[in-house]
Structures are given as structure tokens and as C-alpha cells.
Amino acid sequence: MSNRRSRQSSSALRISDDQMIDLVSKLRQLLPEIRERRRSDKVSASKVLQETCNYIRKLHSEVDNLSDRLSQLLDSVDEDSHEAAVIRSLLM
Template sequence: MSSRRRSSSSSSASSFTEEEINALVNKLQALLPASTSRSYTNKVAASEIVEETCNYIKRLHREVDGLCERLSQILSSNDTTNLDLETLIRNLLQQ
């Protein structure tokens, strides 16, 4: 009997109206950079916006991985003891 109560209370807590979902999708779309997000003049399926967002997040992860790898290479090089933070970041972003 307690499982029945939990399922009904959890479903009511996680249900959204279509209007709320549309508002959240619009907010999500606004977070995408202009180069990623297409210029939507008519209604677009929320699934397309969510898919674009997922692809954008994956690209960001790849960029972070690349920067981490470059930073490791710079730090493991012989002459990092005299580098200040500004020079280190400049070297990281130039490669």
C-alpha cells in the first residue's frame, strides 16, 4: 500500500503542463549559442532543441578534454617553472 502512495505522489510531483514544458524548452533554446541554435521562425519540436542541446554539451565536453590534455602537455614540459598563470593560459589556448 505504501508503494501505491509513493507512486501517486511522485507522479504528481514530476508532472508538468504542456505550457511549462514549452517554457522550459524555450529557456533551453535561449542558452544555446547563436551558431548552434538555428533561427527558428516556426514551431520546432522540443525533441530537436533537446537533441541540439545534447550535441552542444558533447562538443563542450570534447573541448574540455582537449584543453585538459594540452594543459597536461604544457605542465609536463621541462620549462614550466618560470611560467606565470597568464602565459600558461595563453600557451594553452594557442595550441
């Protein structure tokens, strides 16, 4: 545990501030919460990272919900499989 921690902090030190800011601002552009703001508004890296975590969690739960929904829909399509074929042909 302590070993891992020290490795991580040393790797954190290797990254330059410029690099960090470059990477974080790339993330910033993906976040709906922050993206809408004016570009001139500066946002702290900490805020961007917080929002990034929130956004990933939100996307994960969306995928979870959609998975449940799709599995239910699969049940309903199960009986006549030609529907599945129709959908597949639409997408191909």
C-alpha cells in the same frame, strides 16, 4: 529499475505543458545550431532536446581536448616555474 521508471514518469506528468515549453525554449536560446535561426521558426521540443544533448557532448569533448592540451603545456612550463607565476599575475 521499474520503481525508478515509474517515479520518473509520474514526475514527468506533474510538469505542465507551459512549464515544459518555457524551460525548453530557454534551452533553445543556448544552442548555436538553433539560435541562428529566425525566431519565428518554431522548433520542436524534441529537436531542441536532441541538440542540447549534442551540444553538451560537444562541450565535454572540447573540455577533454583542452585538458590534454593544458597538461602538455604544463609539462613545457614545468621547468621554469616563473612563467607560471607570470601567467598567474596576469590573471589576478
